[in-house]
Amino acid sequence: MRAVVVDRPGDLDQLKIQDLPEPNLRAGEVLVDVAYGACNWGDIQKRQGIYPDPVVYPTILGGEVSGYVRRRGPGVEALEVGQPVAALTGRDMLRGFADKVAIPHEFIIPLPPSMDIRAAAAFPVASLTAFHLLHTAHQIRQGEAILIHAIGGAVGLALTQLARQAGAHIIGTVGTKAKAQRPLEYGAHRVITRDTEDFVAAVMEETDGRGADLVIDSLGADILPRSFDALRPFGRVINIGEAAGEPDFPIRKKLYERSTSLSGFELIHAEPGSLRWQSAVQEIVAIIEQGQLQMPIAREFLLEDIRDAQAYLEDRGASGKVLIKVGNKQ
Structure with missing residues (x-):
């Protein structure tokens, strides 16, 4: 073969x-x-x-x-x-x-x-990652402000659609303007092009100075430490990757600035075969069939x-x- x-x-x-x-x-x-x-x-x-x-x-x-x-x-x-x-x-x-x-x-x-x-x-990796980020690692609530880095990628687009269904206020970042349109079509309220706009300032403007409740970061590098500045006090960053490079910053000091928190995520820890996994699979397949989730x-x-x-x-x-x-x- x-x-x-x-x-x-x-x-x-x-x-x-x-x-x-x-x-x-x-x-x-x-x-x-x-x-x-x-x-x-x-x-x-x-x-x-x-x-x-x-x-x-x-x-x-x-x-x-x-x-x-x-x-x-x-x-x-x-x-x-x-x-x-x-x-x-x-x-x-x-x-x-x-x-x-x-x-x-x-x-x-x-x-x-x-x-x-x-x-x-x-659909499996992107949609199940998005589902478990929003409903297992976090418990998304109606009205929460969520910042999604790389929102134009596969996971970002799945997150956008599922967060929209949960009633969240969705803000995203992209590396190039060409990737901004599809997230907006899928329900994002605002998409920020990082090379022309300061995403921290944009998030604060979009949330009337409050900051995001949740940031989902797949980029790492210098994007991860700056993401904490876009959070509300007691807000949370979930890191799912380092596509832009490995971050290097004093994490404990950063967390204490706004009493924020950081967690990691790997899809495999949702335990394939478990009731949690099977329930998520059933829900994802159902909403794909209903036309409510596109990949x-x-x-x-x-x-x-x-x-x-x-x-x-x-x-x-x-x-x-x-x-x-x-x-x-x-």
């Missing part, structure tokens, strides 16, 4: 298509014929060797897929051969950019007949063009998901 392999960390040249044996299927796993994979920033970090969790090389990239059940391992009874599914590929979110992938059954999301297999690859697809690439796909994502021009077409069955 074809697979995207990284032998050692490095630049885009480290992405290679190799012919590998089909994965062995263990108890509790499901073998999936991959139709589409989705590119995420974590894939880039794993290729570069800077992902926070350890990665053993060589490795197959890809943590989010859609496809069809090919075979069930011992102990798996709930899924049928040929059934369309979406999935995270496991706790390490690897091995998905391949013709076939073995996935622990608790990470599998059965799809309703009405859901397009292409669209299915775009736009920015571009689609063939598996053989994985270098181009990651380069496109690294350029930060994507508003929505970047997909990798793997299989031929549609």
